[in-house]
Amino acid sequence: MRVITGSAKGRKLQSVPGDSTRPITDRAKEALFSILGQWIDGVRVLDLFGGTGSVGIEGLSRGAAFVHFVDLNRKAVETIRANLQHCRLDADALVERADSFTMLKNYRGEPFDLIYVAPPQFQDLWRKALLAIDSRPELLAADAEVIIQIHPREDAPVDLQLLQEYDRRRYGSVLLIFYSTTAELEAGASDNELEDETLDDELDDDDLDDDELEYDDLDDDDALTEHEDRTQ
Secondary structure, three states, X not given: OEOOOOOOOOOEOOOOOOOOOOOOXXXXXXXXXXXXXXHXXXXXXXXXXXXXXXXXXXXXXXXXXXXEEEEOOHHHHHHHHHHHHHHOOHHHEEEEEOOHHHHHXXXXXXXXXXXXXXXXXXXXXXXXXXXXXXXXXXXXXEEEEEEEEEOHHHOOOOOOOOEEEEEEEEEOOEEEEEEEEHHHHHHHHHHHHHHHHHHHHHHHXXXXXXXXXXXXXXXXXXXXXXXXXXXX
16 A cells, blocks of 8 residues: 655555554555546545545645544554654644544534545445535535545445535445535536537637638639639
8 A cells, every 4th residue: 555646656554453444445546536636736635534544645645735534443543643754744634533423523623625434344334424424514615525435335325415426436346436515516517508508609600700711712713703804
């Protein structure tokens, strides 16, 4: 397990002793950050059930402004802190030993641009966490993303009010589900429709220009023919 790119590229990360955590595979992590792209630069991240800290640390390495790690497991907290120090990224991070659900309920700080949720498997904790986030819009900044990491067999419907799923990707035993607020998704759809209308208008203008060009060419040909007739 390593940091894929950025300021800490290539640095190896420690694993949490025991089998209480499930670190994301390098393949899935690389795909995740390829999807996020340059958007990660400058954002505030909440890494719930932090485990090894691999996702949040990758975000910091790629330019995230700040990551708040939360895990109740003492060994996980110690591992996250050690990995941050090893990568020299601890100045832009807070590692909190706490219950993730209590943190979501009581948090009163700045909102987050990205909340990443990767709880222990097969306990339905991901749905509980997602519903907790859905009930507290003040946790989310404008254009915020919520990403869930689960095993594909854990997938199940969730009745949400604020958030809406807009994408999902599977990488072997890792399923990533992407959410944003319904309002943001609708605003994005409206922006896309406006762009399409603008493009159609530009295409119509191009067609008009082509027609004018054809008429101009015709006038030039007629003038040339008339000139030839006069000189014969």
